[in-house]
Amino acid sequence: MSTQVRSVSLAFAVLRALAARPGGATLSEVARAVELSPSSTLNLLRTLVAEGAVERIEEARRYRxxxxxxxxxxxxxxxxxxxxxxxxxxxxxxxxxxxTVGLWQATSPNRIVLAALWDSGAATRIHMVIGQRQPIGGGSSGRALAALERIGESELRRRFDDVRWHQPLAFSAYVDQVRQCGERGYAIDDGFSHSGICSVAVAIGGSASLRLCLSVSTFAGTRDPEQLAQLGRELIELARLPAFRQTSEQKV
Structure with missing residues (x-):
């Protein structure tokens, strides 16, 4: 696995936070959004201002x-x-x-957010809410994102430790699950992150600024290992459709 450049990831987190606020945001608002200290956020903002990506509105003390x-x-x-x-x-x-199909977006170095949700309409289904958050290392989406980004062991350990696991899971097993995702293209979380819930996820590549994962969630025990593997393979095919392709973006 390659080493992720954390400062670059943090800079993109700041850019995403500002993009969600067209009217601009104060230092404290940006710091809360990216879950960093005000001093670290200020250093990032000053760098982005110097690079011409962000401007400071002096009279309002806001950045945009x-x-x-x-x-x-x-x-x-x-x-x-x-x-x-x-x-x-x-x-x-x-x-x-x-x-239940969900689209997750990494909005900070520590969290992913449910950006979109589609369910089967069945009378009994998994309750999820657009906007809900979870640790970036949790669930099948956390594993899929880690595999896509090819992060180093220290960052992988940080993400693992930030999750409150509902079933015992050794770090070595987690590392192996991320590795398997890199080989087969999909990740599985069978009740480790949420009791009674099994999820399968694939990362949607093609953009450094929109870090996305597509997941499906089912009740644990309703599918055997081969059925979960087949679900993962079909989810990969779904993510390859033109509708799921991210558009090109300006390069930094």
Missing amino acids: LVPEWSATGPGPNRLAQLIERMRGPARAFAEVHEC
Whole structure:
């Protein structure tokens, strides 16, 4: 695994936070959004200002993306467009497989957020809410994202330790699960992150600013290992559809 450059990840987290606030944000608002101290956030903002990606509104003491980055950077419009394209095939997948399909976005170095949700409409289904958060290392999505990013062991350990596991899980087993995801393309969490819930996830690559994972969630014990593997393979095919392809972005 390669070593992730944490400062770059943090800079993109700041850019995403500002993209979600077209009118700008104060230092404290950005710090809360990216879960960093004000001093660390200020250093990142000053660097982004110097690089021409962010501007400071002196009279309001706020920061915002410069117009060029607002138009082509990691803004909410790109994510909204992607979700709209996904809607039809994702809902159909949920109905055919009687599962809940979710799109997760990494919004900070520590958390992922449920950005979109499609369920089968069954009377009994897993309750999830758009906007809910979980530790970035948790669930099948956490494993899939770690495999895509090829992070080093120290960062993997940090993410693992940040999760409150509902079943005992050794770090060595977690590392092996991330490795397996890198080999086969999908990750599985069978009740470790949420009791009674089994999830399968694939990462959606193609963008450094929109870090996304597509997951399906079912009740634990309703599918055997081969059925879960088949679900993972079909989820990979779903994520390869043109509707799920991320658009190109401005390079830093």
